[in-house]
Amino acid sequence: MKSKVLLYTRFERFWHWFQAFLIIFLLATGFEIHGTFHMLGYGAACYWHNLAGMTLLILTAFAIFWHLTTGQWRHYQPCSENLKKIAGYYCVGIMRGEPHPFRKSPERKLNPLQALSYFFLKVFLLPLQLLSGLIYYFYNDWLNWGFALRLDSVAIVHTALAFVLLIFLIVHIYLTTTGGTLISYTMAMITGWEEIDEEICG
Ligand code: HEM
Numbered sequence: 001m002k003s004k005v006l007l008y009t010r011f012e013r014f015w016h017w018f019q020a021f022l023i024i025f026l027l028a029t030g031f032e033i034h035g036t037f038h039m040l041g042y043g044a045a046c047y048w049h050n051l052a053g054m055t056l057l058i059l060t061a062f063a064i065f066w067h068l069t070t071g072q073w074r075h076y077q078p079c080s081e082n083l084k085k086i087a088g089y090y091c092v093g094i095m096r097g098e099p100h101p102f103r104k105s106p107e108r109k110l111n112p113l114q115a116l117s118y119f120f121l122k123v124f125l126l127p128l129q130l131l132s133g134l135i136y137y138f139y140n141d142w143l144n145w146g147f148a149l150r151l152d153s154v155a156i157v158h159t160a161l162a163f164v165l166l167i168f169l170i171v172h173i174y175l176t177t178t179g180g181t182l183i184s185y186t187m188a189m190i191t192g193w194e195e196i197d198e199e200i201c202g
Contacts, residue, residue: 001197007109008192012072015063016189022056023165030162053133060130075109076123078116086113094178104196117168125164132158 008016029049032039040048067073085101090113093101102111110118135142135154142149179185180195188194 002195004193005106005196006192007104007106007194008189011066013189013192018059022052025052027162027166034159050137057130076115076119078119079112081112083112086111121168129161
């Protein structure tokens with residue numbers, strides 16, 4: 001039996017889509033600054049990249065506040081239980097059309113593999129990228145304050161993390177297509193409501 005459950009609150013959906021837009025925009029302008037392609041021109045790409053970077057920092061501060069005050073941070077607590085089963089599903093079961101071994105609920109929105117990967121994204125990857133971006137942005141000030149930073153080291157870290165984020169984004173978008181229909185997971189993140197199969201136990 002299927003039932004519709006409200007999984008994502010209004011703020012969560014706003015944050016998700018705004019963050020997705022900013023990350024894609026930062027990747028595009030960042031790789032233009034890097035010289036990968038030409039779209040806006042170097043000067044404009046720098047201007048918009050820095051503006052989007054600052055906006056992402058502000059959005060992240062609001063999101064941290066929201067996660068802490070609502071207790072939603074608990075969804076990202078990684079746990080090893082059923083991890084093998086879920087990994088097995090994504091490697092083999094999904095190709096055989098088997099049902100997903102995890103049942104989402106408002107109390108446990110993320111399967112153990114998702115919790116682990118989002119934990120890595122939110123606790124390591126994004127903070128490091130925001131921090132290296134800030135160091136890059138205030139590079140001349142760091143030098144004036146007496147910190148002996150090498151610009152090429154900051155640039156290498158910032159660019160390497162951008163590649164990891166790009167890979168994360170590609171895998172993330174692929175996984176959004178593995179629901180009941182190609183867009184059912186995406187629709188859930190737009191409307192907040194998702195159809196859950198009650199017979200599957202997680
Ligand atoms: C998801 C987040 C981000 C991604 C994917 C990203 C990506 C990139 C990439 C690929 C470059 C080119 C690096 C090079 O070739 O040297 C770059 C440059 C740069 N990024 Fe980011 N970035 C992000 C966030 C930020 C943030 C939060 C800031 C802080 C304001 C920032 C500030 C800068 C600065 C200052 C540069 C050098 C260009 C300039 O002088 O304006 N970035 N970024």
